[in-house]
Amino acid sequence: MNLPHPGLPSFDYIRAQTLEQVVDLLLKHPTDVRLFMGGTDILVQMRDGLLEPKTLVDVKHLPGMTTIEFDPDVGLRLGAATSMNAVAQHQAVVENYPLLAEAANTVASYQLRNRATVGGNLCNASPAADTAPAILVLEASLIAFGPSGERSIPAEKFFLGPGESAFNQGELLTRIDIPLLPKGCHGRYLKLGRNAGGDLALVGVAVLGYPDETVDSDYRFRVALASVAPTPIRALKAEEILAGKSITDETLQQASDAAMDAAEPIDDVRASARYRKAMVRALTRRALSEVWAMLREEN
Amino acid sequence: MDAVSKSHVFPSPIGESVTRVDALEKVTGEAKFTDDLQFGAGLLYGQVVRSPHPHAIIKRVDVSRALALPGVRAAVTGEDSDDHIGLYLKDRYIFCRDRVRFVGDPVAGVIAVSESIADEACRLVEVEYEVLEPVLDPLQGVQEGAPLLHPDLGEYVVADFIDPKPGTNIANHFKVRKGDVEAAWSKCDVIVECDFRVPHVQHVPLETHVAVARVDQTGKIILWSSSQSPFAQRNLIAEALNMSQSDIRVIAPYVGGGFGSKAGVSVEGTAVVMARKVPGHPVKMRLTREEEFYCAFVRQGLIARTKVGAKSDGEILAMKTEYYWDAGAYTEYGVNITRASGYSSTGPYRIPNVHADSYCVYTNHPVGGPMRGFGMPEIHWGIEQIMDMVADELGMDKVAFRLKNCLRGGDKNVTGMTMHPIGLAECIEKASKAINWGEKAPASAPHKRRGKGLAIMWKAPAMPPNAGSSAWVRFNEDATVSLGIGGQEIGQGSFTVATQMAAATLGVPLDWIHISAPVDTKYSPYEWQTVASRLTWSMGNAIVQAAEDARRQILDIVAAYWDEDPNDLDVKDGQVISFKSENAIPLKDMVVYGLPLPDDQGWHGGPIIGHGNFMPTYITSLDNETGQGQRAVVHYTTGCQAVDLEVDTETGQIHLLRVASAFDVGKAINPDQVRAQMEGGVVQGASTAILECLQLKDGVPQNPSFTDYRIATSVDIPDEIIPIIVEVPQDDGPWGARGVGEHPMVPTAPAIANAVAAALGVRILEMPMTPEKVFLAIQEKLGEA
Amino acid sequence: MATHKISFNVNGIRETAEVPSNMTLLTLLRERLAITGTKRGCDTGECGACTVLMNAEPVNSCLVLAVEIDGTDIVTVEGLAQDGQLDPLQEAFIQHTGVQCGFCTPGILIAARALLDRNSKPSRREIKDALRGNLCRCTGYTRIIDAIQEAAEVGG
Secondary structure (H helix, E strand, O other): OOOOOOOOOOOEEEEOOOHHHHHHHHHHOOOOEEEEOOOOOHHHHHHOOOOOOOEEEEOOOOOOOOOEEEEOOOEEEEEOOOEHHHHHHOHHHHHHOHHHHHHHHOOOOHHHHOOOEHHHHHHOOOOOOOHHHHHHHOOOEEEEEEOOEEEEEEHHHHEEEOOEEOOOOOOEEEEEEEEOOOOOOEEEEEEEOOOOOOOOOOEEEEEEEEEOOOOOOOEEEEEEEEOOOOOOEEOHHHHHHHHHOOOOHHHHHHHHHHHHHHOOOOOOOOOOHHHHHHHHHHHHHHHHHHHHHHHHHHO | OHHHHHOOOOOOOOOOOOOOOOHHHHHHOOOOEHHHOOOOOOOEEEEEEEOOOOOEEEEEEEOHHHHOOOOEEEEEEHHHOOOOEOOOEOOEOOOOOOEEOOOOOEEEEEEEOOHHHHHHHHOOOEEEEEEOOOOOOHHHHOOOOOOOOOOOHHHOOEOOOOOOOOOOOEEEEEEEEEOOHHHHHOOOOEEEEEEEEEOOEOOOOOOOOEEEEEEOOOOOEEEEEOOOOHHHHHHHHHHHOOOOHHHEEEEEOEOOOOOOOOOOOOHHHHHHHHHOOOOOOOEEEEOOHHHHHHHOOEEOEEEEEEEEEEOOOOOEEEEEEEEEEEEEOOOOOHHHHHHHHHHOOOOOEOOOEEEEEEEEEEOOOOOEEOOOOOOHHHHHHHHHHHHHHHHHHHOOOHHHHHHHHEOOOOOEOOOOOEOOOOOHHHHHHHHHHHOOOOOOOOOOOOOEEEEEEEEEEEEOOOOOOOOOEEEEEEEOOOOOEEEEEOOOOOOOOHHHHHHHHHHHHHOOOHHHEEEOOOEEOOOOOOEOOOOOOOHHHHHHHHHHHHHHHHHHHHHHHHHHHHOOOHHHEEEEOOEEEEOOOOOEEEHHHOOOOOEEOHHHOOEEOOOOEEEEEEOOOOOOOOOOOOOOOOOOOOOOEEEEEEEEEEEEOOOOOEEEEEEEEEEEOOOOOOHHHHHHHHHHHHHHHHHHHHOOOOOEEOOEEOOOOOOOOOOOOOOOOOOEEEEEEEOOOOOOOHHHOOOOOOHHHOOHHHHHHHHHHHHHOOOOOEOOOOHHHHHHHHHHHHHHO | OOEEEEEEEEOOEEEEEEEEOOOEHHHHHHHHOOOOOOOOOOOOOOOOOOEEEEOOEEEEHHHOEHHHHOOOEEEOHHHOOEOOEOOHHHHHHHHOOOOOOOOOHHHHHHHHHHHHHHOOOOOHHHHHHHOOOOOOOOOOOHHHHHHHHHHHHOOO
């Protein structure tokens, strides 16, 4: 039995003034200091007694942390503390990266998405993070600020294990950079929860497809999965199949089978591994069919 | 009631959908719930140390380190529990004395100046346990040699209609032996036998349990609690602490959802025991959502073994049932669920040969308690599926099968009681028609399958034979009325219906009636409990009597004043009028100050106060061996739900398109409120049917939070709910009314299961019908084929 | 543990307070200011009973630190009625029986107010979606959705 505290345990709250100050705090107190943005995850974990930081450093007010910028020549820059709603509602995101807006909108509830941040969703490195598969197929980069300045981590290298990310000590996420997407692309994020509203993903599947004459099928697909492995993953074998031969119902099915094979889910209180695997196949198939239909309509 | 026999013209506002009397308070944030009350600087907080083991002996409890923590005022342990407590079977201590029986059982309590200090101190309490083998399944629990949870079962105080078996884990065994089942099987053309399972679910009121107790320097107790049962709480706590009921006062503000979980006594007892240690200080005890899942009542689990036989023409000849209730660590309330499910074990069917055994089995699981439907949703899960299976075997339409076999007024039911007039057949016809029963409709996509199903139900108020109600009406100077009741407003609309009944009987405008709330056992009239869908009927009768009493006094006074016959007078719209003389006088001119006698002869009358009470007087017991008797219950409310749904065969998700819900409520005092109960019941029923299960592993809840115990949200509800009111009057109900609060969630789960079976040809025998379970069942069927 | 001086508006009234770091906005409202219309249902942002407006956007006040509201405008259910005039949503909830036990009602009214402020004519689907973070165990949601639709129609 794990009874949570009836309230939040004691800690100090610091509103950060500069990035350097944050880095300094993180280096000096690696275990006692935690970063704070929307709080939707960390406060729950502290109440549950799973985290006991002495200090929360609020970094969401630092310059650029909630900025959304779109440059038609470069792509999208998302401040790490941008709320899910801000992302989902931003015109540049809706027009250019609808897949990201779709994924952000599947998170919990409207009021929670006003506080939950994209950066927080990614930094938790939960296998179930809804924006993670989108970030993977969008081939985004995570921009960390640390003792030696800024560095860029490709999304595919960011997730190392449940709760484990590629940050070095003293680093914090400041931005997510998403490159311009291939011309004519379409995407979908499909999520299965236990109920229709706001559940954590039992399975999440993001698919991005676009015309590419350099491959045999004339189309490239990127497929990423949430909640079915220790980290969010790309289903590379499925992607290879889709690039390698002309797209037919059979190809889509083979790719979905490959996505299922890529999944290594666990049995837990939410679902069995067996069901999750089957759902990877079903949702991948569905997402691929929908994206394929959109691609065909245009070409 | 007179009103029924006189005519079917009902006095205003009976039968009118007036707006709720509590709505304005509730939409403005003005409505006060227990945790909203302000207690000032003296308030202390209690927190409880709970057993991490499902079954263990307490070897040692040491609170000294907790007491040493600054801010801690006192601590309690099992030694502070005086006597056993419990509604029908006194089988628990407020704080465990020698043994813990479920994960979450209270072992010690700490009182401190803040909730967080109390919490920290609880973590300093040292408890040494000797872990015992637990009972984790009722089938294990009934076996000889199973670990015994309550070796003292034979010593417990028990209601005379409960039959515990000392030396076993069986806290109650209820039997029905009617006709000759064994002989009947050979006459059946079709026999179906099947087991069904229902897991533990929880009520999930949005307001968790909260209680504040204050013991004064003279030892008297005031308890503020979120409670469906202020009077039962007072009584049970008085008995457990060997106190007079007069020395305990329970004040019960609005309740943020009950569904049975706030009936009887649960966490309130811990608050009282802790408050005794710090006289003069109110002590607040509120459960976190997680504690609510661990420690508040759960709905009992059920394993149902069922066998039904019928003739080829569709007539049901025999039914055999064994119910094994997973009743949890304490069965003080669950023993009567076991009984109710036994005497209702056939469902609303006419069956001449019945053999039923209902066993209440102690397990080291969370405490089973009353939950909306009181055993009926659980047993109808199996009853209504097996009836469909029988109809399938017979090749008979399921509506026709039910119309052929369902109970009607005048039939003898399972316990030998003659059924009062009921509108069940009408409910079946109307609900099935509302979803176009018999018409095939296409699914919305190739990978979806559509199906229709229905289920019928019955439920009687399950309570002691002599559970009573009382009420008073008191006029104020301006002729507004204070209406005293002891029944609670838990969302079901009781205050509104009570107001309508008083206004109609007194002949005053609705907005002149003001409920004297919150219910306060010091001032409010007695009410047994707000459970069993009994208030509209039982409390309603008391209100009508009280209002008639007041009205009679008024008419007598005015008749004397006018020198007329009271029978020629009436009260209309706040005035006394005479049909004969056409005299009229506003009530405000006489309800408090009386009226002068002619010729300056003094005064007549005085402040008007009317009293009423009601208690059923006709309930008889049932034979211990056969379960037969004249009248075991006051009445049955019956109904039918029909479901039109589709299933996504690729994911197993169920989408409810339409649910028609028809119930015979006798008379809808407020039709809109009745429909609201039906809608809420359908959604709660569907939620338990598809989503809900308190997952227990070795006795430990695995999903004790909203993250993993999902309930239906706004996007999970059926596309359309069609509530249908049927009115076949109840002879002793006010204007013919009977209750309908619980009933609408009873048939929902089996109706969905039957529709799923129609869609897929797959039967789910264990709730809930999660997408995973449905999907895997489809796979299994494909594998077989 | 450090405390923080904050000033903010609650329902249009200027307030100042000195709050510990670990105090949530919900606790500040209910236990410090005795503004109790906002309810505590889970403390984990799942049930929505504690929803309030923070700078005109709905948030779960159980997951907002009191220190964070410095300089903001907070609106609770008590602040919906203006000059003794009920909000059209409140009127509609009364007329459509959008209320049973009433515990989820304050949070739902706030979430609905925010919805109508950003989308004056929401579809039924949009209303349902805006409410998916507000649990209700009594009503089955239908009448709540009806009430919000009605309030939108009268221009609420």
